[in-house]
Amino acid sequence: MPDFTELLPAGFDPSSFGPGEVPKGLRERLVARATAEHSLDVVYRVVDSPVGSLLLAATEAGLVRVAYAAQGHDSVLADLARRIGPRVLRTAAGLDEVVGQLDAYFAGSRSSVDVPLDLRLAHGFRRQVLDHLRAIPAGRTETYAEVARSAGSPRAVRAVGSACASNPVPIVVPCHRVVRTDGSMGGYVGGSEAKAWLLAREAAA
Amino acid sequence: MKEPFERVVSEHGPTVLRVCRATLGPMDADDAWSETFLAALRAWPDLPEEANVRAWLVTIAHRKAIDVHRATGRRAVPVDAVPEPRGPGPQRPEDALADGRLWQALADLPPKQRQCVAYHHVAGLPYVEVAAVVGGTEAAARRAAADGIAALRRTYLAREDVSSHA
Numbered sequence: 001m002p003d004f005t006e007l008l009p010a011g012f013d014p015s016s017f018g019p020g021e022v023p024k025g026l027r028e029r030l031v032a033r034a035t036a037e038h039s040l041d042v043v044y045r046v047v048d049s050p051v052g053s054l055l056l057a058a059t060e061a062g063l064v065r066v067a068y069a070a071q072g073h074d075s076v077l078a079d080l081a082r083r084i085g086p087r088v089l090r091t092a093a094g095l096d097e098v099v100g101q102l103d104a105y106f107a108g109s110r111s112s113v114d115v116p117l118d119l120r121l122a123h124g125f126r127r128q129v130l131d132h133l134r135a136i137p138a139g140r141t142e143t144y145a146e147v148a149r150s151a152g153s154p155r156a157v158r159a160v161g162s163a164c165a166s167n168p169v170p171i172v173v174p175c176h177r178v179v180r181t182d183g184s185m186g187g188y189v190g191g192s193e194a195k196a197w198l199l200a201r202e203a204a205a
Numbered sequence: 206m207k208e209p210f211e212r213v214v215s216e217h218g219p220t221v222l223r224v225c226r227a228t229l230g231p232m233d234a235d236d237a238w239s240e241t242f243l244a245a246l247r248a249w250p251d252l253p254e255e256a257n258v259r260a261w262l263v264t265i266a267h268r269k270a271i272d273v274h275r276a277t278g279r280r281a282v283p284v285d286a287v288p289e290p291r292g293p294g295p296q297r298p299e300d301a302l303a304d305g306r307l308w309q310a311l312a313d314l315p316p317k318q319r320q321c322v323a324y325h326h327v328a329g330l331p332y333v334e335v336a337a338v339v340g341g342t343e344a345a346a347r348r349a350a351a352d353g354i355a356a357l358r359r360t361y362l363a364r365e366d367v368s369s370h371a
Contacts, residue, residue, distance in 0.1 A: 021218075021219055022214070022218040022219055022222055022238070026235055026238060026239065027214070029239055030214075030243060030246075033239065034243060034246055037243075039243070039246050039247050042209075077209045077211070078206075078209065080209070081206070081207060081209040082206055085250065086207035086209055086210055086250055087210050087246055087247075087249055087250065088209035088210050088211050089210060089211050089214065090211045090214075
C-alpha cells in the first residue's frame with residue numbers, strides 16, 4: 001500500500017494539511033455559532049488565578065460551576081456532561097463578564113462577583129444554604145452553626161458543612177466565609193490555603 | 206454515558222480539518238470544518254455509544270464538503286490564492302510553495318479519488334469505512350485511492366523534481 005506521506009517533500013508530514021491544532025479563531029467561531037443557535041448545554045473556560053487554575057462553566061441561564069484544579073477539571077466536565085448535557089465546548093475568549101469580575105475581585109477592586117447563576121446542581125437544603133451564603137458580605141464571616149440557624153435548621157450544622165463542600169460555584173457563592181465556631185477556618189473545597197487567601201484578601205479590602 | 210463534546214473536538218478536530226483541506230483546499234476547509242462540528246455537536250447526544258466517532262465525523266464532513274463545493278462552485282483552488290501555512294512549523298517560502306503545489310495536485314484529481322485519498326491516507330479510515338462514506342465497494346474505494354496516489358506521484362512529484370533542479 002503506498003504511503004501518502006511518501007509523496008510529500010522531505011520534512012513534510014500529514015501536518016502539511018494543517019496545523020496540529022485547530023486554529024483558535026476557528027474554535028471560537030464554532031462556540032459563537034453553537035451559542036447563537038442554542039446548541040450548547042455548557043460552555044466553559046479555564047483561567048489562572050491567585051488561588052490556582054479555575055474552571056468556569058455556564059449554561060444559557062448563568063454560571064453553573066466553578067471548580068478548583070484540585071477537584072479535577074476533567075472529572076468536573078464529565079460530571080457536567082452527565083448531569084446537564086454532553087454538548088460541552090471550551091472557549092478561550094468567552095464568559096468574559098464573569099472572567100472580568102473575577103479578575104477585579106482577585107485584584108481587590110470588587111468585593112464580590114455578581115453574575116447570573118444557574119444553581120440547578122444544588123437541591124433542597126443545600127440550595128437554601130447557598131441562597132443564605134450569598135447574603136454574607138465580603139469581610140465578614142459566619143460560623144457553620146449560625147448559617148444552620150439562618151437556614152432554619154439550627155441542628156443541621158454538619159449538613160451546612162456538606163452544603164459548603166458541595167457548593168457548585170465556590171468564590172462566587174462565598175462558602176469560604178463560613179468558619180468554625182472555635183474560630184478556626186474549617187475545611188474548604190479549594191483547600192485551606194485558598195480559603196485563607198480569600199479571607200485575607202477580603203479582610204484587607 | 207456521553208463524554209463532553211469538547212473531547213471530540215480536541216481529539217478529532219485537527220484530523221477533520223486536514224481532511225477538509227485535502228478534499229476542498231485551504232480556502233473552503235474552515236467553513237466545512239465549522240459546519241461539520243456544528244452538525245456533530247447537535248447530533249452528539251443521540252449518537253450510539255458504540256459508534257466509531259472518527260468515521261461518523263468524516264461522513265458528516267463528506268456531506269458538508271459537497272455542500273460547500275456546490276455553494277462555491279469551485280472545482281480547483283488557484284495556486285496564487287493559497288494562503289500562508291498557518292500554525293506552528295516551518296514558514297519558509299519554499300514550504301509555502303510546496304504546500305501550494307500539493308493543493309493544486311490534489312485539486313486536479315477526480316473528486317472520488319481525492320476523497321478516497323483524504324479519507325484513507327489523511328483520516329486513516331480503513332477502506333471498508335471509506336467505502337461506506339463515499340458509496341460503492343471496498344475494492345472500488347481502494348482502487349480510487351491507489352489511482353489518486355498514482356496520479357499525485359505523476360503530477361506532484363514530477364513538479365517537485367522540476368523545481369528542485371530549477
